[in-house]
Amino acid sequence: MSQAGTSGGGFQLTEALRDSPFMRACRREQVPYTPVWLMRQAGRYMKEYRDVRARYSFLEMCKQPEVASEVTVYAAHRLGVDAAIIFADILLIIEPMGLDLEFAKGEGPVIHNPVRTAADVDRVREVEDVSALDYVYEAVRITRRELRHDIPLIGFCGAPFTLASYICEGGGSKNYLHTKRLMYTDPGAWHALMSKIARALSQYLNAQVEAGAQAVQIFDSWVGALSPDDYREYVLPHTREVIEGVTPGVPVIHFGTNTATLLELMKEAGGDVIGLDWRVRLDEAWARLGDVAVQGNFDSVALFTTPEVVRRRAKDVLDRAANRPGHIFNLGHGILPETPVENVVALVEAVHELSAR
Ligand code: CP3
Numbered sequence: 532m533s534q535a536g537t538s539g540g541g542f543q544l545t546e547a548l549r550d551s552p553f554m555r556a557c558r559r560e561q562v563p564y565t566p567v568w569l570m571r572q573a574g575r576y577m578k579e580y581r582d583v584r585a586r587y588s589f590l591e592m593c594k595q596p597e598v599a600s601e602v603t604v605y606a607a608h609r610l611g612v613d614a615a616i617i618f619a620d621i622l623l624i625i626e627p628m629g630l631d632l633e634f635a636k637g638e639g640p641v642i643h644n645p646v647r648t649a650a651d652v653d654r655v656r657e658v659e660d661v662s663a664l665d666y667v668y669e670a671v672r673i674t675r676r677e678l679r680h681d682i683p684l685i686g687f688c689g690a691p692f693t694l695a696s697y698i699c700e701g702g703g704s705k706n707y708l709h710t711k712r713l714m715y716t717d718p719g720a721w722h723a724l725m726s727k728i729a730r731a732l733s734q735y736l737n738a739q740v741e742a743g744a745q746a747v748q749i750f751d752s753w754v755g756a757l758s759p760d761d762y763r764e765y766v767l768p769h770t771r772e773v774i775e776g777v778t779p780g781v782p783v784i785h786f787g788t789n790t791a792t793l794l795e796l797m798k799e800a801g802g803d804v805i806g807l808d809w810r811v812r813l814d815e816a817w818a819r820l821g822d823v824a825v826q827g828n829f830d831s832v833a834l835f836t837t838p839e840v841v842r843r844r845a846k847d848v849l850d851r852a853a854n855r856p857g858h859i860f861n862l863g864h865g866i867l868p869e870t871p872v873e874n875v876v877a878l879v880e881a882v883h884e885l886s887a888r
Contacts, residue, residue: 542780548745557782557784614685615684624661625697661738671739683745685784686736707756725766732749767796784859785806826859848860
């Protein structure tokens with residue numbers, strides 16, 4: 532058995548990490564200021580990222596632990612954020628499942644052998660052990676060593692629905708036609724596919740934890756395409772299985788976009804922290820969710836303005852959270868490629884300053 536693939540027992544927290552504002556917020560404890568980190572904080576908007584990226588393809592970057600670690604650590608230290616997220620991608624896990632993944636120039640991800648029928652689902656490989664992704668765990672180990680000792684490192688995976696949508700569509704999608712057709716016409720095959728994905732994911736997250744991640748985030752980026760009833764029937768049990776399988780004590784952030792009608796159900800599926808996109812008012816969403824921490828929800832596009840506008844809009848998010856324990860500041864979705872770096876730095880500074888208790 533792969534050492535990295537075993538679950539449990541590996542979760543270690545130093546005092547500095549345990550008492551960090553990010554980890555305290557995950558547990559809904561008091562904090563000296565609101566912790567902030569940003570989805571896609573290591574990305575193309577940063578010149579230093581583009582310089583590295585000029586030498587490697589995106590997948591090569593992910594598969595070379597030193598390189599993945601370098602961009603992870605650089606972004607976190609440069610921005611002064613309160614958590615780092617390991618540089619990787621939600622789609623890496625589908626390679627050992629037998630799917631042929633490519634990041635085509637200018638097109639985003641392409642899967643050359645998408646799943647459309649029950650027979651295709653049968654051909655999807657069960658990931659018996661997750662050692663195929665050893666390069667991710669090695670990147671986590673190096674990053675944990677290089678990162679400031681009081682900054683938590685977040686591991687992550689895609690949620691079963693979002694991964695299934697890529698597997699069925701063969702890439703990004705607008706209407707999720709192939710995904711929903713399989714779901715609606717052959718629920719047995721759909722659930723079989725989702726179960727194969729879910730089983731791989733808990734192992735994958737726990738291997739990241741064992742390698743040195745302090746928390747994990749589950750990205751259900753495209754789940755907002757579903758009605759609440761379809762979410763409950765076709766998705767919720769599988770997401771719940773992933774979350775319940777995470778090593779006890781490790782905070783789980785459960786994130787999605789376009790989820791205004793799904794928030795209560797996402798909470799039912801699980802997570803210590805629910806990620807909110809910018810389409811909802813943070814205070815109203817939090818009131819609906821109740822006893823759980825929340826993460827969000829600054830509009831990424833507002834970073835294309837001025838430091839003054841950024842500060843005013845950050846204050847609005849913070850005012851809605853009102854210094855209640857259990858708020859992690861983040862964007863409503865990832866940073867966009869052309870974002871001016873100085874506004875990102877201004878955002879992090881504004882959050883720290885405006886939220887100081
Ligand atoms: O947040 C971070 O800094 C960590 C790294 C990270 C990446 N992808 C790096 C990346 C994380 C957490 C992800 C998650 C991810 N990947 C999601 C969920 C988050 C979200 O945005 O909803 C999704 C849907 C993917 C799939 C994916 N990967 C797409 C659609 C693309 C193409 C996007 C584009 O604009 O080209 C990627 C590629 C990708 N993943 C890049 C980065 C930095 C850009 C690659 C490049 O340098 O060309």
